[in-house]
Amino acid sequence: xxxxxxxxxxxxxxxxxxxxxxxxxxxxxxxxxxxxxxxxxxxxxxxxxxxxxxxxxxxxxxxxxxxxxxxxxxxxxxxxxxxxxxxxxxxxxxxxxxxxxxxxxxxxxxxxxxxxxxxxxxxxxxxxxxxxxxxxxxxxxxxxxxxxxxxxxxxxxxxxxxxxxxxxxxxxxxxxxxxxxxxxxxxxxxxxxxxxxxxxxxxxxxxxxxxxxxxxxxxxxxx
Numbered sequence: 001x002x003x004x005x006x007x008x009x010x011x012x013x014x015x016x017x018x019x020x021x022x023x024x025x026x027x028x029x030x031x032x033x034x035x036x037x038x039x040x041x042x043x044x045x046x047x048x049x050x051x052x053x054x055x056x057x058x059x060x061x062x063x064x065x066x067x068x069x070x071x072x073x074x075x076x077x078x079x080x081x082x083x084x085x086x087x088x089x090x091x092x093x094x095x096x097x098x099x100x101x102x103x104x105x106x107x108x109x110x111x112x113x114x115x116x117x118x119x120x121x122x123x124x125x126x127x128x129x130x131x132x133x134x135x136x137x138x139x140x141x142x143x144x145x146x147x148x149x150x151x152x153x154x155x156x157x158x159x160x161x162x163x164x165x166x167x168x169x170x171x172x173x174x175x176x177x178x179x180x181x182x183x184x185x186x187x188x189x190x191x192x193x194x195x196x197x198x199x200x201x202x203x204x205x206x207x208x209x210x211x212x213x214x215x216x217x218x219x220x221x222x223x
C-alpha cells in the first residue's frame with residue numbers, strides 16, 4: 001500500500017475500503033484495516049466525517065505547506081548525501097537518470113514516475129539517516145498520488161536537466177552550487193503542481209474497486 005502511494009498508483013480521492021483492498025491484495029480484511037488505521041494516524045490517508053478513508057486531495061495551501069517541509073527535509077538529506085558522494089555514486093545516479101530518460105522516451109508515465117522516485121531516493125539513502133528517510137517517505141506518500149496530474153508537464157518542460165545541473169555542479173566540486181540546484185529542482189516541481197491544481201477541478205471521491213495490479217510491483221526494498 002505504501003509503495004502504491006509512493007509512485008502514484010493510487011489516485012487522489014480514491015476511497016480505501018477494507019473489502020476492495022483485501023480483494024485486490026489477496027489478504028483478509030483484518031491486516032487491511034490495521035494498515036489503514038496506521039496510515040491515517042501517520043497523516044498519509046484522510047478519514048472523512050463519514051468514517052470513510054480516502055487518499056487525500058490536497059488544497060493549494062496544503063501543497064505550499066508540503067513544499068516547505070519537503071524542501072527542508074529533502075534539502076537536508078541532499079546536503080548530507082552530496083558531502084558523502086564519490087565517483088561510484090555519481091555513476092549510479094547517472095545510470096538511474098538514464099532509466100528515467102528511457103522511460104520518458106517510451107512515453108510510459110508510470111515508469112517515468114517510478115524512475116524519478118528511485119533517482120531521488122538513490123540520493124537520500126546516501127545520507128545514511130534512517131529517521132530522515134522515514135520522514136521523507138511519509139512526504140512522498142502524500143504527494144505521490146498527485147504525480148500523475150502534474151509530473152508529465154514538469155518533466156516535459158525540463159527533461160531531466162534540473163537533476164543534471166546537480167551532477168554538473170558536483171563534478172565541478174561545487175557542493176554549494178549542487179545543493180542550490182537541488183533546491184531549484186524542488187521549487188520547479190511544486191510550481192508546476194500548483195499551476196496544474198489551479199487549472200483543474202478538484203477530484204471527486206473515487207468509490208470503485210482497486211485493480212490488483214496497483215499492488216503487484218514493489219518499488220521500495222526497505223518497506
